[in-house]
Amino acid sequence: MKKILIIDDDQDLLDSLSMAVEAKGFQPLTAGSAAEGLKKISSEKPDLLVCDIMMEDIDAGLKLAEQLTKTNPELPKIGISNIAETTRDTIDISRYGYKYFLQKPVDPDKLVSLIRSIIGN
Numbered sequence: 001m002k003k004i005l006i007i008d009d010d011q012d013l014l015d016s017l018s019m020a021v022e023a024k025g026f027q028p029l030t031a032g033s034a035a036e037g038l039k040k041i042s043s044e045k046p047d048l049l050v051c052d053i054m055m056e057d058i059d060a061g062l063k064l065a066e067q068l069t070k071t072n073p074e075l076p077k078i079g080i081s082n083i084a085e086t087t088r089d090t091i092d093i094s095r096y097g098y099k100y101f102l103q104k105p106v107d108p109d110k111l112v113s114l115i116r117s118i119i120g121n
Contacts, residue, residue, distance in 0.1 A: 001025065001026065001027045002026050002027065002047040002048070002119055002120075002121075003026070003027045003028075003029055003044060003045070003046040003047050003048075004021045004026045004027065004028055004029065004046060004047065004048050004049075004050060004115060005029040005030070005031065005037060005040055005041060005044065005046035005048070005049050005050070005051075006018060006021070006028060006029070006030050006031075006050045006051075007030070007031045007032075007033070007034065007036075007037035007049070007050070007051040007052060007055070007061070007064070008032070008051070008052040008055065008080070009032055009033060009052065009055040009056055010052070011032065013052075013104075013105075013106070014030045014032065016108065017050065017106060017108060017111060018030055019108075020108030020109075020111060020112060021108075021111070021112060021115065024112045024115075024116075025121060026112075026115065029044050029046055033055060033056050033060070034051075034055060034056070034057075034060040034061060034063065034064040037049075037051065037064060038064065038067075041068070041072065041075070046075070047076075047119050048075070048076045048077075048078070048115060048118060048119050049065075049068070049075055049076065049077045049078065050077075050078045050080060050111065050115075051064060051065065051077060051078070051079060051080065051098075052079075052080050052081060052104075053065075053079045053080070053081045053083070053093060053096075053098070054081055054083065061079065061081075062091075062093065062096045063096075065077050065079070065093075065096040065097040065098055066096045066097060068097060069096070069097035073097075076099065076100070076118045076119060077097050077098050077099065077100070078098070078100040078101070078102060078111070078114060078115075078118075079093050079096075079098035079100065079101045079102075080101070080102045080103075080104055080106050081101075081103070081104060082103070082104035082105075100114060100118070102114065
């Protein structure tokens with residue numbers, strides 16, 4: 001079973017996205033901060049990361065992805081955030097290692113579809 005690590009400081013979102021990926025046959029892992037997520041990446045070796053780009057610090061998710069691009073370049077990363085599209089385009093999250101992005105509120109079906117397109121079933 002492929003592991004999906006979801007990092008967000010919103011517990012309700014963690015719960016709903018975890019249920020959605022689990023219902024579709026993936027093993028959800030969760031973390032409430034970038035630091036906790038980094039530990040889980042080391043210990044659990046997820047197949048894909050879903051991460052809020054703005055958490056406890058405004059750029060915590062960006063810094064995490066940038067670090068992972070150097071240490072775990074093969075780990076696919078999906079950025080999620082409620083920032084406006086124009087702000088997202090200004091920030092250029094791809095330079096931090098996010099090849100994919102979903103706007104909050106995240107549609108669970110879109111997330112699962114994107115996960116499948118990246119890593120399969």
